[in-house]
Amino acid sequence: MKFRLTTIFLLTILVNNSFSQKKIQLNENNVKTAIREIDITNKFLVEEVKKIIKSKKNKDSVFKTKGYIRINVKGGGVYNNIPISYKYYINNDYHSFDDISNQDIFPDYYTFINGKPILIFSDVYDKIFKKTFLDESILSFQSIIEPYLFEKKEIDKVQFENKELVTNHRNKYPFRPKELIQVHGGITIYFPVDGGIMPIVVKNIY
Amino acid sequence: MFLLSATKKGFSSKEIQTQAQGAPSESYSGLIHSAGYYFISVTASVHTHTPDRSDGTNGVSHNVGADDIQFASNHPDLKNWIIGCGAVAQYNATNSSFFNINSGAISSNCSLIQ
Numbered sequence: 001m002k003f004r005l006t007t008i009f010l011l012t013i014l015v016n017n018s019f020s021q022k023k024i025q026l027n028e029n030n031v032k033t034a035i036r037e038i039d040i041t042n043k044f045l046v047e048e049v050k051k052i053i054k055s056k057k058n059k060d061s062v063f064k065t066k067g068y069i070r071i072n073v074k075g076g077g078v079y080n081n082i083p084i085s086y087k088y089y090i091n092n093d094y095h096s097f098d099d100i101s102n103q104d105i106f107p108d109y110y111t112f113i114n115g116k117p118i119l120i121f122s123d124v125y126d127k128i129f130k131k132t133f134l135d136e137s138i139l140s141f142q143s144i145i146e147p148y149l150f151e152k153k154e155i156d157k158v159q160f161e162n163k164e165l166v167t168n169h170r171n172k173y174p175f176r177p178k179e180l181i182q183v184h185g186g187i188t189i190y191f192p193v194d195g196g197i198m199p200i201v202v203k204n205i206y
Numbered sequence: 207m208f209l210l211s212a213t214k215k216g217f218s219s220k221e222i223q224t225q226a227q228g229a230p231s232e233s234y235s236g237l238i239h240s241a242g243y244y245f246i247s248v249t250a251s252v253h254t255h256t257p258d259r260s261d262g263t264n265g266v267s268h269n270v271g272a273d274d275i276q277f278a279s280n281h282p283d284l285k286n287w288i289i290g291c292g293a294v295a296q297y298n299a300t301n302s303s304f305f306n307i308n309s310g311a312i313s314s315n316c317s318l319i320q
Contacts, residue, residue, distance in 0.1 A: 072272045089272035095280050104279045104299065121276075158240035177243070181280075183253060183273050205257045206271040 034137040038109045040118070044199055045071075045088060048189060049113050056092045062180065067094045068117040068148050070107075075124050076193070079200060083193040086124070091186025091204070093119075096149050097142055098174050103132050106141065117148055150176045250285040251277070252319055258291040265290020266304040270297045287319045294319060 040046050049069060056063045072089040079087075097105055107119035108131070125131070152174035158165050190200040230237075230244055238245040258265030266288050278286050279299035286297050288304065294315045295304035308315050 070276070072276070074272070091273060093276070095276075102280070102282055104282075123272075153241075155240050155243075158238045158245075160236075160238045175243075181277060183277055184271065185273070188272075204271065204273075205261070206255055206265075206268060206274070 032132045032134045033108075034134050035106055035141045036109050038111055038120075040111055040113070045189065046113060048187065048201060049090065049118060052090055052092070052187060053114050053116050060092075062094075063092055066148055066150060067092050067180075067182075068119055068145065069093075069113070071118060071120045073120065073122045073124055079190045079202075082190070082197065082200070084190045085193050086191055088189045088191075089186065089204070090189065091182060093182045094150065094180040095182075096174070096176055096179060097138075097145060098176075100138055103130075103138075106133055106138060110141070110144070117145055119145075150178045150180070153177050248284070250287060250320060251281070252287045252289060254289045255291075263291070264293040264309065266293050266295035266307055269302050270304060275299055285320070289316070 040049075049071075053069060056067075070091055070093045074087050074089060076084040076086050078084060095105070099105060104126075108122045109120040111118045111120075153176070155175055184204065184206060186204050188202050188204055190202065192199070229239075230246070234246045236247045255265030274286070274288075274297055276299075278284070278297060282299065288295050288297060289312060292311070293307055293309045294312070295307040297304050308318050
């Protein structure tokens, strides 16, 4: 199911312009990390991602020019009585990354396969600590992902309760009138604990 | 705050379109108007789990799917609801299970969604 949402966020974005040159910043409870570009070394995963990119492009003309692939890495468990080390949930998505106050939206890693951004979210650690990213790393990632997102529309003035208000471009979220949000679909790859068993690819129902 | 533009009525099972098609016929508190767009503050999202029509479940008895968790994570201020078969329930970004599960006819349960 795919939602077409035309959203505008008028909340304040506080951009910290005093970027530190340090690789790691410490705050009260967290260690800030970078959104790192990596190469996926798991050949099985790479081939499955190539398949899903091809499949999505065939089914959805929008995905030919916009959107990215999202991989959520999750912990193990059991699938059909087979002990699982970990599993990869894979789907396409179009959601933007404008709300820097919500760092959960940002991936831990990214790469490119067949010209598409592949964003990797390591959900395994979400229950252990609250992830936060370096400001300069977020800005760099936003610049890299921007060509794959729907275009921003500038809003100069709005009418609210019969009054005309002027918006402040520096202090609002961009408005992306054609933005899509993907809900459901994709595949999950289960990697068995027993390395002798081939990974199991399952089409997602929900 | 999460703002949604005025909606075009009608949607398919695959896509809900919310492109502005002029002023909304009803009045909404806090409505903002700009450049032909009408922005309406929303507090909840709702979508269906249609596979439960064939898999024998109520659509909210399985673990919350990765897409649903990601949507809730992307929009932390929204309350998120699922309409299943004979049940409606909430989910969020932090629980692996659905909660506030209400069984019964959709016609009566939908009034619980807010």
